[in-house]
Amino acid sequence: MIRADIRSLSAYHVPDSENMIKLDAMENPYPLPDELRTKLADHLASVDINRYPDADMQSLRQKIAARDGLSADQALLGNGSDEIIQMLIMAVDAGACAVPKPSFAMYELIARWLKRPVASVPLKADFSLDAEAFLRVCSREKAEIVFLSCPNNPTGNMWPRKSIEYIVENFTGLVVIDEAYEPFSDRTHTDLIAPNVIVLRTFSKLGWAGLRLGYVLGDAKIIGHLNKVRLPYNLNSLAQASADFLLDHIDVFEKQAKKICSERQRLIKALDSMANVEVYPSQANFILLRVADAQAAFNGLLERGILVKNMRDSDGLLQNCLRVTIGLPEENKRFLHVLKEILP
Ligand SMILES: Cc1ncc(COP(=O)(O)O)c(C=O)c1O
Known part of the structure; x- marks a missing residue:
């Protein structure tokens, strides 16, 4: 069974x-400062939990996307970015999922759950990424999606921008630049967003781990396709209301x-x-x-x-x-x- x-x-x-x-x-x-905690509780008291949550989350997507100068149709929200990783692997064509090793364990784990082959490409001893070797493996293993954690978990380093650009310029599948640690790093990659390049983020590390709220920024067309494999009501009403309130106090x-x-x-x-x-x-x-x-x-x-x-x-x-x-x-x-x- x-x-x-x-x-x-x-x-x-x-x-x-x-x-x-x-x-x-x-x-x-x-911890959340006391004053905000009280105001958040007031805000949540008005949520109608007898009703299903807002399914489309247009205004929350707008609020989140606007932080990067993007529009609502360029953002998709997930129950943590883990859920978005799952949506991405579900949605891409059959083919390998290429990941540097070591990197965030969930890429490989979720790929395996979904019976996707995983091509892991070892980092060098100093945790640097050989972009050419990475691309060679992608081509040999017919990769359809790559995950680049920038900065990388668990090593903490940020690969040079030119390595990321090189992969973006030469890989024809989907490039996921995972910026889970962007609040602590010195650069972002939203300017690289293209029809096959998306940026994954989460509010978990910034202080809302308990809310489970991740998002992906990308081309409106690809976001539209990903939205088709999003479970209805994937973000509960309390998480949506909390995020809406907390974004005003970011x-x-x-x-x-x-x-x-x-x-x-x-x-x-x-x-x-x-x-x-x-x-x-x-x-x-x-x-x-x-x-x-x-x-x-x-x-x-x-x-x-x-x-x-x-x-x-x-x-x-x-x-x-x-x-x-x-x-x-x-x-x-x-x-x-x-x-x-x-x-x-
Ligand atoms: C690189 C990276 N991406 C994504 C995640 C998942 O974050 P969440 O599901 O809490 O949004 C983590 C969590 O540790 C991570 O390290």
Whole structure:
């Protein structure tokens, strides 16, 4: 009854983080300010949850697209950008899905659920992307869609713009530039939007992870096609109303993102000064670091109430790497203190 390949999978595991300093999931650590919280509650009180949500979300799409100077018909909203990744893979022609490796795990996972072949192209040891080699694999494996996480999760680096341009200029399938970490990076790629180039974003990292709201910006024609595989009412009424309200206060979240970026630089500097830690550059709200024994470090942090992500990668590029989300200043301080204490 259930496909053999599905039976052999494990469900997505989310570790228990109760009472922990949670530095594993790239969330914004700043809670919603009290004043906004009260106003949001008032706003939500008027939502008619006995009715289905607004199915078309024209005004919310307009509000979101306008932030990038685009129009409502150039934006499609998803229940998190994960849902949009699923729509994209469902909608493209049969053919491989090409992804750099390591990159965001959901590209490969969703492709496998949908029985799409995956062509993963290893990054170099310094996590740089060989655009020519990438395109060679795309052509050999007859790729129809590529995902480029800019900046890349889990490595944190941003590939040079000329590499992205080179892929955009030479790949004839669909290029998805995933800007999940755009609020913390120094550039965007919306100017590259074309009939086969789209930009994927999410509000999760900016501070609304609990709302589940992602979006894709692109050519109106492709957005129209993607809209045909969107489940009706994919965003619930409370999420829509919250987003509508919070977008009017987006400066609050943008200021928090700036604070996160300066904390990131402080943390990188501190980690860089530790002899037993190799730290990689980051344009995201997390840092990748390598230690002698990541499992031991992970366990040591966990025992002292700090949850980070232990990266395990079959090709070894992420061997002994930990991915640490930037937390509140006091959480980062505690993390550094504990790390110093437990590293040999
Ligand atoms: C590169 C990248 N894309 C997309 C997502 C999914 O974000 P969400 O589904 O919360 O919008 C993530 C989450 O970690 C990510 O790292």
